[in-house]
Amino acid sequence: MIVRDIKDLKDTDKDVHDAQWTSVRMLLAGDGMGFSFHVTTLEAGSEHTFHYKNHFESVYCMSGTGAITDLATGKTHAIRPGVMYALDQHDKHILRADEELVMACCFNPPVTGDEVHQADGSYAAAE
Numbered sequence: 001m002i003v004r005d006i007k008d009l010k011d012t013d014k015d016v017h018d019a020q021w022t023s024v025r026m027l028l029a030g031d032g033m034g035f036s037f038h039v040t041t042l043e044a045g046s047e048h049t050f051h052y053k054n055h056f057e058s059v060y061c062m063s064g065t066g067a068i069t070d071l072a073t074g075k076t077h078a079i080r081p082g083v084m085y086a087l088d089q090h091d092k093h094i095l096r097a098d099e100e101l102v103m104a105c106c107f108n109p110p111v112t113g114d115e116v117h118q119a120d121g122s123y124a125a126a127e
Contacts, residue, residue: 002031006039014113020046029110036110042066042097051092056108058086064101069094 020043027037
């Protein structure tokens with residue numbers, strides 16, 4: 001059984017920061033679960049273009065408001081507590097945080113913890 005408290009992971013190598021977001025990596029590939037689990041916080045007023053070409057991601061909004069736009073269709077969906085979205089087609093998207101967004105995220109395949117976003121908004125394929 002794996003039990004972790006997010007408070008214990010703050011300011012460790014599992015607390016990853018990038019431009020206007022932080023992600024606490026609570027489960028990683030090395031944990032052997034077949035997916036990774038993160039709690040990601042996006043700063044109010046921020047906008048991010050992501051394209052996880054090598055991963056599937058599902059996201060559940062725990063707090064805050066914003067919107068996600070599917071760049072293939074142009075359709076925009078409101079994000080608020082209780083809303084989940086799944087990038088089942090490796091969807092390139094823009095995520096906007098009107099207020100600070102706190103999101104629970106799962107990735108398959110799991111990330112290792114060393115990934116950084118590439119120029120196209122993706123993570124490199126797992127080796």
